[in-house]
Amino acid sequence: MANIDFGGVTEEVITSEEFSLDKARDVLKNETVAVLGYGVQGPGQALNMKDNGINVIVGQREGGESWNRAVADGFVPGETLFPIEEAAKKGTLIQFLLSDAGQVATWPKIKECLNKGDALYFSHGFGVVYKDQTGIIPPENVDVILVAPKGSGRTVRTNFLAGSGINSSFAVHQDFTGRAKERTLATGIAIGSGYLFSTTFEKEVYSDLTGERGVLMGCLAGVMEAQYNVLRKHGHSPSEAFNETVEELTQSLIRLVAENGMDWMFGNCSTTAQRGALDWSPKFRDAVVPVFDDLYESVLSGKETKRVLDVNSAPDYREKLQAELDIIKNSEMWKAGAAVRALRPENR
Numbered sequence: 001m002a003n004i005d006f007g008g009v010t011e012e013v014i015t016s017e018e019f020s021l022d023k024a025r026d027v028l029k030n031e032t033v034a035v036l037g038y039g040v041q042g043p044g045q046a047l048n049m050k051d052n053g054i055n056v057i058v059g060q061r062e063g064g065e066s067w068n069r070a071v072a073d074g075f076v077p078g079e080t081l082f083p084i085e086e087a088a089k090k091g092t093l094i095q096f097l098l099s100d101a102g103q104v105a106t107w108p109k110i111k112e113c114l115n116k117g118d119a120l121y122f123s124h125g126f127g128v129v130y131k132d133q134t135g136i137i138p139p140e141n142v143d144v145i146l147v148a149p150k151g152s153g154r155t156v157r158t159n160f161l162a163g164s165g166i167n168s169s170f171a172v173h174q175d176f177t178g179r180a181k182e183r184t185l186a187t188g189i190a191i192g193s194g195y196l197f198s199t200t201f202e203k204e205v206y207s208d209l210t211g212e213r214g215v216l217m218g219c220l221a222g223v224m225e226a227q228y229n230v231l232r233k234h235g236h237s238p239s240e241a242f243n244e245t246v247e248e249l250t251q252s253l254i255r256l257v258a259e260n261g262m263d264w265m266f267g268n269c270s271t272t273a274q275r276g277a278l279d280w281s282p283k284f285r286d287a288v289v290p291v292f293d294d295l296y297e298s299v300l301s302g303k304e305t306k307r308v309l310d311v312n313s314a315p316d317y318r319e320k321l322q323a324e325l326d327i328i329k330n331s332e333m334w335k336a337g338a339a340v341r342a343l344r345p346e347n348r
């Protein structure tokens with residue numbers, strides 16, 4: 001553990017300096033890691049562990065797109081790729097990486113596949129924390145652990161291949177074997193986490209559900225659309241409105257924030273922009289605090305969980321989600337965006 005000062009608060013973090021990949025391999029050497037679900041997180045975590053020499057098998061519904069992708073990625077049906085329950089029975093560390101609604105639907109069968117001393121691993125606290133809605137109550141004779149990458153599963157893989165990583169939180173909900181924490185940290189290192197920070201299942205799910213509905217996805221899309229529409233209402237062209245709302249952010253300014261913080265980005269813009277941004281930032285902040293308060297209450301109360309399970313448990317949930325994504329894709333704003341992206345020098 002390294003003690004790091006995060007803005008005046010000292011937290012313990014784990015990096016591969018404190019917990020080496022060789023140590024992770026040693027801790028996991030007798031494990032069969034069964035990755036259940038080959039959607040977004042499954043591939044990233046499974047392929048990174050496979051590259052790191054961990055004994056990985058995949059469980060997935062047979063014959064569908066995800067199954068075929070696992071085959072294309074080198075997992076062999078009957079050897080390292082199995083139907084979900086068969087993989088769960090073969091696994092000693094079972095990574096429950098079906099969709100959150102899928103975890104609920106399959107739990108009665110998966111629970112029967114667990115053996116004494118197994119580790120049941122999550123990348124989101126959703127199923128365990130909202131047990132009244134999900135019914136996911138693990139047996140007492142297994143470890144229940146969490147490693148939650150703070151990023152898309154796609155970037156868990158691409159960052160790993162680029163020699164970087166995605167930070168992950170980790171937690172132990174239940175330690176039956178006395179080795180739950182080292183199994184957790186070893187798996188966090190084996191999936192290629194940049195660094196690991198400690199959390200609880202509750203804190204992970206409350207922050208994650210808030211973040212993805214807020215700044216990271218929902219709020220981001222909403223404020224972009226709002227600004228684009230105001231600019232268009234006042235006669236600015238789609239190209240100008242999109243460049244001023246999205247393209248400049250993604251191709252320039254957010255990269256400066258990632259490089260060295262918000263003040264760095266501000267300081268590398270005009271003093272005209274700095275004055276205005278410093279004046280207007282509090283107005284926007286104060287305007288959305290009530291929305292964030294409502295959001296956090298909706299998460300804490302379980303309303304967001306109910307919404308997710310009600311809608312994403314339907315057989316056609318993916319088609320319905322895709323139909324809504326297509327509305328975004330086919331909007332003037334994001335069709336303008338496609339044209340702008342195509343004009344990037346590297347895409348011409």
Ligand SMILES: NC(=O)C1=CN([C@@H]2O[C@H](COP(=O)(O)OP(=O)(O)OC[C@H]3O[C@@H](n4cnc5c(N)ncnc54)[C@H](O)[C@@H]3O)[C@@H](O)[C@H]2O)C=CC1
Pocket residue numbers: 037038039040041042060061066084096097098099100101102103105106123124126148149150151152153154
């Ligand atoms: N998507 C991401 O990048 C992140 C996901 N997570 C968490 O990781 C876990 C997995 O998430 P994703 O990979 O996004 O899941 P996903 O939505 O991509 O689904 C994963 C797989 O579950 C299968 N599945 C869904 N419903 C099923 C059912 N009823 N029976 C059998 N299989 C079913 C799907 O076919 C898919 O292949 C979730 O707990 C999620 O909250 C955590 C961090 C980021």
Ligand SMILES: CC(=O)[C@](C)(O)C(=O)O
Pocket residue numbers: 149150151152153208212216217
């Ligand atoms: C990518 C991620 O961290 C999210 C937004 O929480 C998710 O996909 O659930």
Ligand SMILES: [Mg+2]
Pocket residue numbers: 149150151208212
């Ligand atoms: Mg997240």
Ligand SMILES: [Mg+2]
Pocket residue numbers: 124208209212
């Ligand atoms: Mg999430």
